[in-house]
Amino acid sequence: MYLHEERLLCGDYPLNSQPRNYGNCPPDWKDAVLRGQSWNSGVKVGCEPELSALQVRVSLQGRELWEQFGDIGTEMLITKTGRRMFPSCRVTVTGLNPQAKYVLMMDMVSFDDDKYKWSRDRWEVSGMTEPHLPNRFFIHPDSPSLGERWMQYPVSFHKLKLTNNTLNSNGLVVLHSMHKYQPRLHIVQSPDPYNPLSGGYLRFTFPEAAFIAVTAYQNSEITKLKIDNNPFAKGFRDNGLNRKRFREKEGQSSKKLNERQLQMELKSSNGIVTYRGSRPVESDDEADVIVSSCSSGNSYGAAGSRTDDITSLPAAPNPLISAFMNWGAAAAALPCGQEGWGVLDPMTHNTHTYNTLTTRDYGSPGQHNEARHTGLSNVASPLFLPYPPLGQTHHLGSVGFRRPQAQSRKPVGPHPPHHQRGPSGPAPELSHSHTSDHQPQQQQPEPHQAEFDYPLPLPPKVSRMHLPESALRSLEMSSSPSVSGSPWSLTDMLNRIHSSEGSGINSVSPQGKLLQAQAQYERPGLELGVNRELWPPQPNPPLPDHEPEYLPLHNMMRYHQNSLIGSAGLLRDSHVDPRVPSCKAPMLDL
DNA sequence: TCTCACACCTTTGAAGTGG
């Protein structure tokens, strides 16, 4: 799903440079595309699940920020207790049945079969991947909700946490360090006993959001980018000059410097020394002033005194400063100031906007032709352009990640201007499940973006008591599945969710009560044979679904179970997950 | 490569206040 592919298919359709759309089409769209025909969802007949007939599209929000990270090589910190992603995944969804209930969840899938290592200034392949971990889903706390609700606001997965602790049971997504992953969104229609067409299943992967999981940041540019954009890391901006630790160090060194300077001055000026009162200046304040001027020369750069001419300065003890210095002339040539960033944080801005290709020009449900084209191209483009499989890009030994839609993007150099961004302009995330975790900050609108954006109302705040306690308990059940034990399948979750719907569940408690489950249907090409053709099976196959896949729920379950048979050899019933009646509950993060 | 304690920061919600 790259832009050039879209162009091939779309002709001259103007493309929104903002979030990409991940259109979904019924299973027959690929045939139509291969025949060079226009796909027409209106001709669908038969008893296929409802979801298959919908032109569901998903757009990743904050694409510019993702691109900035992707250009450098996104890294996501994983910790034992779990670490949020930044940027987090936020998507807009269109094309759902407003009155049907859906569960949205996200997991991480391997980007390729390699393990990486950071070598000096680039990522290099370092052997084969470790055994794949069973998938863990992060179910959006608002699940299940009506399609209407999912489409009303961007859906944020900012609460998703990554961990390397395989024993965790707190609703975290487990990843291997030094492995590359990409987020994958699942849209599951809640089974409705009165609607035989319900229960479809779609999934969308976001290759541009691929990242390498790390336990400590390797690339200082990534660190810088995160600091500049993540409001929680605000304390590290200005090269950390406003941090106490730094100030203390600076204070000590400044005193020494001050003393030395005083001695120098005493020597050179025959005893003419600046005195405050009756003694030489030694107060911290005054020392700071002195050090600021000195530190500029020493590349410490006190706040407000940073100079662009840093290339000739000695190495700074702070790695960030070092990184800063290493930019050299390229960095110095970049525009300064917030205006120079170009931007406003897309994350922030998109929070209130609905800048999807779909809604503006191509995808509204009533605009079938254009929507069809766009959707078709979005989905089908990978079929035509033999871009290297996802896992191949790194074989070139490149540092960065492949850049989808590279043609459409304004060039972002290796040292994008955001490095010089000021302290303002973080990238808050929007939580629509309840009060925003990262409250959007008021920023001036981004001119070029405004052209594409449609304003969306701010999502309502959801009370903590939105989910009745009784409903929670019904979900919770007695025992929780252990990681080592039988994992929870999607079936389990859906059964549980479905059964709980009768209890009036509209959303899971915002207190981080997360349904969590594990599934192991990682085999590619379940429904889409074309995928198999394009990506032959691999030892540990990367996810083939760069485009959305439609999976009737029962098929998915069967597939899921089949995939388990090989390893566990326990599953026989193709319709009933034998683990369901075990009364194990999905993991709840209480 | 990984873990942990730390300082710094934002977010969140309760409590207080005034109209």
Added chain:
DNA sequence: CCACTTCAAAGGTGTGAGA
């Protein structure tokens, strides 16, 4: 009762030392 402000706790950050 509502809107607004204040305050403290919770929790998200990267850092840096040490294993």
